[in-house]
Amino acid sequence: MAETTSQFTALLPNDVLARVERMRLNPLKRKTNHSRGEHLSGKGGTSTEFADYRDYSPGDDVRYVDWNIFARTNHPFLKLYKHEEEMHVMLLVDASQSMQFEGKFDLARQLAAAFGVMGLFNVERVSAYSCSEQSAAPVILPPCTGRASLRRLFSFLEDLPGGGEFPIEAAIEEALKRHRGRGVVVLLSDFLTLGDMTRSFNLLHSAGLEIFAIQILSPTELDPELTGDLRFIDSETHQTLDVSSVGELLGLYHEHREALSNHLASLCRKRQGRFLTVSSEQDIKNVLFDQLLRRGWVR
Amino acid sequence: MSWLPGITTPFAAWFFALLVPLVVFYFLKLRRPRREIPSLALWQSVIEDQRVNSPFQKFKRNLLLLLQVACLCLLVLAAMQPFVRGGAETATYLPVLIDNSASMAATDDKGRSRLDLAKEEVRQIVEHLLSDQRVTLITVSDSAQRLTEFTDNRRILLDALDSIKVDEVPSRPEEGLQLAQALARTFDISTVRFYSDGNLPTRPDGAGKPMAVVDFDLPFDLQFHKLDEPAANIGITALNARKSDENRWDVFVRIEGSAAGQTAAKVQLSANGEPVGSPESVVLEAGQSQRFVFRYDSSDAASLVVRLQPDGTDSLAADNVAYLELPISRPLSVYCPTELVSYRHSLEVLSDIELLPQGEGDPQRAAYDLVISDQASDVELEASTRFFTGLVPEDVQSLVTVEEGLGEVIDWQRDSRLLQHVQFADMEVTDVPMLASGAEEAEFEQLGYEILANGNTGPLILERREGPVLSCFLLFHTDRSTLPYRVGFPVLISNLVSLAREQANLSDVRGASTGVLPPLALKPERDYRITGPGEFATTQSSDVEGILKGVAARAVGTYDVSEGGDVVRQVGASLLNATETSLHGVDEIHFRELTVDATTAPATTDRPLWPWLALGAFAVLLGEWWLYLRRPGGIPA
DSSP states (O other): OOOOOOOSOSSSOHHHHHHHHTOOBOOSSOOOOSSEEEEEEEEEEEEEEEEEEEEOOTTSOGGGBOHHHHHHHSSOEEEEEEEEEOOEEEEEEEOSGGGSSTTHHHHHHHHHHHHHHHHHHTTOEEEEEEEOOSSSOOEEEEEEOSGGGHHHHHHHHHTOOOOOOOOHHHHHHHHHHHOOOOEEEEEEEOOOOSSOSHHHHHHHHHTTEEEEEEEEEOHHHHSOOOOSOEEEEETTTOOEEEESSHHHHHHHHHHHHHHHHHHHHHHHHHTTOEEEEEETTSOHHHIIIIIIHHTTSBO | OOSSOEESOGGGGGGGGGHHHHHHHHHHTTTOOEEEESOSHHHHHHHHHHHHHOTTHHHHHTHHHHHHHHHHHHHHHHHTOEEEOOSSOOOSEEEEEEEOSGGGGOBOTTSOBHHHHHHHHHHHHHHTOOTTOEEEEEEESSSEEEOSOSBOOHHHHHHHHHTOOOOOSOOOTHHHHHHHHHHHHHSOOOEEEEEEOSOOOEEEOTTSOEEEEOOOOOOSEEEEEEOOOOOOOEEEEEEEEEEEETTEEEEEEEEEEOTTSOEEEEEEEEETTEEEEEEEEEEEOTTOEEEEEEEEEOSSOEEEEEEEEESSOOOOSGGGEEEEEEOOOOOEEEEOOTTOHHHHHHHHTSSSEEEEOOSTTOOOOSEEEEEEESOGGGGGSEEEEEEEESOOOGGGTTTEEEEEEEEEEEEEOTTSTTTTTOOOTTOEEEEEEEEOTTOOHHHHHHTTEEEEEEESSSEEEEEEEETTEEEEEESSOGGGBSGGGSTHHHHHHHHHHHHHHHHTTSSEEEOOBSEEOOOEEOOTTOEEEEEOSTTOEEEEEOOTTSEEOOOEEOSSEEEEEEETTEEEEEEEEBOOOHHHHHTOOOSEEEOSSOEEEEEOSOOOOOEEOHHHHHHHHHHHHHHHHHHHHOOOOOSOO
């Protein structure tokens, strides 16, 4: 019998989507909202998972009195249960012109979709932001929750506009102006900016967001094969830079690229965040099911 | 000599002006490839880091420009054609004389001939020729030959150099120097180089040491480059035969060895291809010689060949063979009028003589070996030796007149062949030759006469050699002197006969030397083809007297003279030169006014630098190309 298959979304293959639906984010810190959710908070709550006992105080709900202990000790003790709170998953996709090279933006949207699916299937609040044109307002997917929002998420990511010169650090600040809620922020960018990311990461950290930063670089950025005298043109600002004997500078280029990655990783680590550099030519399966899984970003 | 290199074409320095457009175009960067990249962030930090950390970052940034400037500078310098000055002054026109006489074929222990070494040194000159230098090649043996015009064409010069072969003839450098002197009238020649082994004609100096003397005024600076001494040599330096009996020849062979060391050989005489006797062995210490006498019994003409088979080192092959042509034995035909009784009386007692005329009715022959006469009409008689008494040659009649009187002999050449052992003291003559007023003895010499005896008023005996003919004139008549009554008279007649025999090749025969073949008596005005060793072939005509002369013989060997395909005469030419066989090289050449010392060090020629500069420019170009197109180095470890 012939099996007919149709893709649920152009971003993720069905098999990847099916596996992602069973995965969930694994943040280092419990940064949750007060609203009820599926993440256990440090405080007592009304979940089914036992937490502790305490003395009964007048006015307490007598339904939580442990009658077995009361029968043995003739003293009322109240059973406390863990509080399950909601976690906000903020997806921030860099859609500037620098991401429009060699599949960087495509991989960013795929990863955003995967993290979004994980959030929605685990009853998190998921919101998405995309920055491209500096003059225009960020494209926003308002916080949504539940599987019913899956289609909205996919539509939002599929229709994301690309191009523009919005730097990632400005995009973060712009998104934080509109964002409310603690949780996890997934930054998908090449982080190739002339600005400093320290302030942006500080803002994210102080906003109660654990940073999941993924730097997506193209193969020509990771291992460029350039020779001779060249005039480089910035795809976003259209500024030019004349470089002579490019081949001779490649060693220095690699040192600087690695230094940037190490600097970003250090910024994240100091804020209990995570950082990973991937190539845009890597398969989404490899990134999700190998790198992120092995590093404990998801489970 | 300056250590600074010279420059041949300084005007090429104008090409340095090309540096201006080069730099301008480089900084304009008209054709810099444009490449769009996601962000300049990384590259900007890379450039800033490079500027800060690299001490020569400015140079490195413009490394391509520096390479281009270096390449252009090297090319312009190459175009200026600088050169490193050699030891000798730079000469624009340089005649190079190369000795190619027989001794230049002598080889050393490594088998290299002197000529090969000379060619190698001249090749260095040709290959390092500067653009404004012109060289002409002149070979010098017993004559000089100019091989090329003044040219800087290396192909022509090298071809001419390769074509030089050894002439197996003695060396005579005068002609080459005269040729260079003639060229100096047309070209600005200040220096002439002479490559030779120094084996030149010598004569003993005051201490008996051989000294090369060249009768020549040097109008230029002569650089005499002497080649290395060759190995030891042994060779034949003389070959002649003397008739000892009616049908017997004594063949004399002289073998000499060079001063380089002991030599040994076997000597074999052969006649008409058949060996005569058994080979003789000879061992010579350095510089020694030995004479051999072979006896050959025959009255017929024969071709004798003496061959030397060296036993050990022998650096020159040309002197290992010698040729000698023996004539047919016959009596000497002497014409002497019956009126000259005293002469006929003296002649009759000599053996092997055919005295003519034998009687009154004896017809006159076309030619004689010896004519003795006192008649002016007999001057027309054909003979190889002529002796006239009481006769003044027509061409000297203006210089001397004969008067009656009483005269005596004041002085005479005692070493002359004719006057050997002849005593003229106290002899009186009644015909007194008188030297014309104002006439000098030098005028006789200018006319070709040699004065053998002088009287108190003028010359008494004259001798003149015209080609193969020897003429002697006694300006007084012997019948009017006391000479016939003296012991010296039959001695004089005997000397005359002996001289006539030699002239007619009847008693003494010498081996012909290379250079020019001896005159050959053949049919008059005929074309003869002469073929010789190697591929030598030429056609020449005999003169009205049937004499074929002036045939060049540049190599040792047998020369066939043919007429209509038939060989009519065979002549062998041999080196037979003691100087060439000795291989002795002089260290200095004495000219009229100065002495030129030899140098054995190879001449340091001006070495052009442009090939190295061009090579450097090419290397810089390759470096630039590699730098520009080299692949990325990848991620450093």
